[in-house]
Amino acid sequence: MKKSSAEGKPERDGLNQRFCEVMDKKSPIEITLTERDESVTITQWVYQTLRSAVMNGQILPGRALTIRELAAILDVSPMPVREALRQLAAENALEIQGNRRVMVPRMTAMKFSELCEARIAIESHAAARALPYIDNDRLQQLRELDRCIDLAQEEGDLERISILNQNFHRALYTANPHQVTLPLIESLWLQLGPFMRLATSKLEEHYVIDRHNEAMRAIEKQDALALQLAISSDIREGFAFAATPELLHRFIEQSAAPVS
Amino acid sequence: MKKSSAEGKPERDGLNQRFCEVMDKKSPIEITLTERDESVTITQWVYQTLRSAVMNGQILPGRALTIRELAAILDVSPMPVREALRQLAAENALEIQGNRRVMVPRMTAMKFSELCEARIAIESHAAARALPYIDNDRLQQLRELDRCIDLAQEEGDLERISILNQNFHRALYTANPHQVTLPLIESLWLQLGPFMRLATSKLEEHYVIDRHNEAMRAIEKQDALALQLAISSDIREGFAFAATPELLHRFIEQSAAPVS
DNA sequence: AGTTAATGTTTGTGATCACATTTGATGTGT
DNA sequence: ACACATCAAATGTGATCACAAACATTAACT
The missing domain is CATH 1.20.120.530 (GntR ligand-binding domain-like)
Structure with missing residues (x-):
């Protein structure tokens, strides 16, 4: 199905919540991951996850969010991330700059x-x-x-x-x-x-x-x-x-x- | 070079304007098509087109909107339509039912x-x-x-x-x-x-x-x-x-x- | 005849690929 | 040493394909 990597990735056991941190060239981004209910679409799960991350201030404003990076962090394909980002941008939770880069808007x-x-x-x-x-x-x-x-x-x-x-x-x-x-x-x-x-x-x-x-x-x-x-x-x-x-x-x- | 995409600038849609009508099994759907500016992404053009159609009441409420049908009408691939629909739904211009069907919300x-x-x-x-x-x-x-x-x-x-x-x-x-x-x-x-x-x-x-x-x-x-x-x-x-x-x-x- | 079960089609979701644009680094010239 | 041109990696956009769920139609049965 969606599993492509042959590596034995760490299994998602009963732990309800864990943290995923990635050190990029820029600043680290840390998102709280929750178990995904099978009954909801991946896009919805990604949407809720990113929404919570924004609401909790886990993504610092100004940090450029790339589709592929988030997809890697959330361990999903880029497609659901793309849709979730657009939805969040439409709700003014995220901001799309002219560069077509997405970020959490800065506060003044x-x-x-x-x-x-x-x-x-x-x-x-x-x-x-x-x-x-x-x-x-x-x-x-x-x-x-x-x-x-x-x-x-x-x-x-x-x-x-x-x-x-x-x-x-x-x-x-x-x-x-x-x-x-x-x-x-x-x-x-x-x-x-x-x-x-x-x-x-x-x-x-x-x-x-x-x-x-x-x-x-x-x-x-x-x-x-x-x-x-x-x-x-x-x-x-x-x-x-x-x-x-x-x-x-x-x-x-x-x-x-x-x-x- | 740099395009302000978020700005909904009022475009003079009086020039080249034609209508596209499709008689489906259900009710006909008629959308005003405008020339697409090359500097704008297809998704943005689809978004603006559908937005105008909703604003002008060209799509009657309750009518189920399918991605492929709209893609055919607008003569684009399903992908931009998918994104535009999600964006419009996030703005409450469209409504996604539990069936994952999209429609213009009914008015009461x-x-x-x-x-x-x-x-x-x-x-x-x-x-x-x-x-x-x-x-x-x-x-x-x-x-x-x-x-x-x-x-x-x-x-x-x-x-x-x-x-x-x-x-x-x-x-x-x-x-x-x-x-x-x-x-x-x-x-x-x-x-x-x-x-x-x-x-x-x-x-x-x-x-x-x-x-x-x-x-x-x-x-x-x-x-x-x-x-x-x-x-x-x-x-x-x-x-x-x-x-x-x-x-x-x-x-x-x-x-x-x-x-x- | 009306209700239910089965089947073929349509549709949304998600994955992968291709390409143009942008980004960031590298190298060059003055 | 600094500004500019050049090039490679990264990124967003769009297209196409695969698949499971939903839909509509047809067939079977009481």
Whole structure:
């Protein structure tokens, strides 16, 4: 089938997750590999893998991504990589330069600010639009997620906090059965990428008011304005660490490749 | 030498233009073909062609699009079609079902409403964010576009009105050099697709207040709220014809494939 | 006659090959 | 020593082929 190398390559045993690192001429690229479910296409698996890598900031901005290199890392043929890259580029997770080279877009302070404000504008809108559709089941689901987040916050499990926080927002917006903005919101999440993780890590320090509880009270009262305010505050305070231009600059510089 | 591929520059597709119609077992599919510039990759040309076809409502929703069929129509190999389809699907212009079949998503009254409200929320935000960056050049450019729209409106050139209207909005939002919402906005435009054209056609009948002029006065005064109001009104009144559930329903039914 | 099983066709997915363009290194000239 | 021309390796694009799953049609059976 797709196996062409006669070499006894290291078998993928029950280990659910491992790391693959390749030292290229440029900078090393490290991607978390997960077991591929046979029921999903290779392209989808590659897409999800690369998406996670971008979201987790495992690929540093400015680094040129080549199809063949990624194919070698993921141990697949170039074809699925090609399609996954194009899809991610269409979602603004990756950027195709004039050279037809693909890379993670570099972050700037202004762009970061714009992304945050866009998140606030769109997500508060999505929340208000979802409000009338929230039934008891959904409310209970949101409460459960909020509880889990609190739990994860006590344990300091940043990975879990980040994912659960996304799930909370997603569960809120998808209450609207005619939802059309979630793909746009997810695109913004992707572009904010590793900074969302930084946000959650800093959130633990400050441990501000639980805006999720505030949001739920607004939902119970069917108060759209209060809900929008809660969501806006949640997002804004999530990135409060970046309010200090100094800190923001440091994070951005950290992820910025040297100007070539 | 260097081509900005990501830029969707408005191409004058009025020159050599012919139609290609294919009668399949199902429903006929008719796509406007334009001359392919040699400096553009085939994939990009296919992408733009299919994108225009979707935007103009030349492909009726629910119709299954197959790679080989489109490849035959466009007289290219299946490969560029495959990539273009995936890209359009990532932009929510097309929808991939579980069957791995691709089609133009069907429109519903509620979805239409959600798309309009999303447009208003995001575009008024983008307008406000662009306001501080609008200089004299940009203002003059907007005035010129507004003038052209008025001209086209007198001539009743719907095609031209639609394109110029998009250009006006684009020119406004892109004044912000750190713009991040334009791709999201264009995704919404794509999803509204043929209805934007219907909107302009109906607009001619009513010929409401020129909201573009109102927007420009707001810009001159640097009045963000007034600008947001003008943009919101422009969008809402553009789809005012759909305010009547009866009319909206007729348009949607018109483009809805029979339930299979 | 209506439902189900079997079969031939179509379609998406993935792999491999060919080629033009770009990249990066090497060598040359002033 | 530095700028420029030259050349080889690498890369994206596009085409073609192979195959399994899905589809549509036909045949068989209750």
